[in-house]
Amino acid sequence: AQTIHQWPVAEIKAVGSPLSLGCTIKGKSSPNLYWYWQATGGTLQQLFYSITVGQVESVVQLNLSASRPKDDQFILSTEKLLLSHSGFYLCAWSGDSGNTLYFGEGSRLIVV
Amino acid sequence: AQSVTQPDARVTVSEGASLQLRCKYSYSATPYLFWYVQYPRQGLQLLLKYYSGDPVVQGVNSFEAEFSKSNSSFHLQKASVHWSDSAVYFCALSMTNSAGNKLTFGIGTRVLVRP
Numbered sequence: 001a002q003t004i005h006q007w008p009v010a011e012i013k014a015v016g017s018p019l020s021l022g023c024t025i026k027g028k029s030s031p032n033l034y035w036y037w038q039a040t041g042g043t044l045q046q047l048f049y050s051i052t053v054g055q056v057e058s059v060v061q062l063n064l065s066a067s068r069p070k071d072d073q074f075i076l077s078t079e080k081l082l083l084s085h086s087g088f089y090l091c092a093w094s095g096d097s098g099n100t101l102y103f104g105e106g107s108r109l110i111v112v
Numbered sequence: 113a114q115s116v117t118q119p120d121a122r123v124t125v126s127e128g129a130s131l132q133l134r135c136k137y138s139y140s141a142t143p144y145l146f147w148y149v150q151y152p153r154q155g156l157q158l159l160l161k162y163y164s165g166d167p168v169v170q171g172v173n174s175f176e177a178e179f180s181k182s183n184s185s186f187h188l189q190k191a192s193v194h195w196s197d198s199a200v201y202f203c204a205l206s207m208t209n210s211a212g213n214k215l216t217f218g219i220g221t222r223v224l225v226r227p
Contacts, residue, residue: 043218100146101213
């Protein structure tokens with residue numbers, strides 16, 4: 001069975017500080033990977049997706065970047081956090097079953 | 113452009129009562145449709161999905177949804193809710209040929225089940 005793990009579970013960071021959120025998929029080779037952002041109490045917005053190692057497509061510009069250094073790993077980062085980056089970040093994967101996305105448990109970020 | 117509308121931001125029901133959550137979509141073709149549930153401080157869990165075929169789809173935990181092309185709807189139902197069904201429910205749409213499998217989400221419906 002496939003598992004998806006996100007880290008850290010939660011962070012409190014200062015404005016202007018760097019950020020790195022990670023996501024690892026086990027049990028699935030060559031998954032499509034995604035980052036979504038959810039404002040507190042809000043809906044979800046796709047930020048990035050990756051079909052293969054080393055390739056990342058940006059969907060929304062939020063002064064964030066993403067990388068896929070390994071087949072099973074997806075990293076979300078920024079060098080300078082803004083207050084508007086606060087929220088819930090969800091990693092997801094999809095595979096052979098078409099358009100179904102499976103989400104991780106999320107990383108909660110509070111920027112102060 | 114595609115969109116998903118969930119007209120009810122909050123729904124309160126009594127335990128044991130039936131539940132219907134509404135979802136309307138806008139898309140020129142037949143999309144892939146999903147319902148996800150989000151429990152407090154957790155990620156999203158897939159309840160059910162519709163790709164094609166039988167318009168009534170069964171999901172986990174006795175949820176079902178009915179696709180209606182004529183009404184552009186994909187309403188979620190449960191015959192008898194339990195207190196543990198309290199959560200936020202998201203309807204989502206994926207275009208059949210979307211690059212990157214982009215899911216468009218509704219704003220979510222927060223369900224509170226009273227004992």
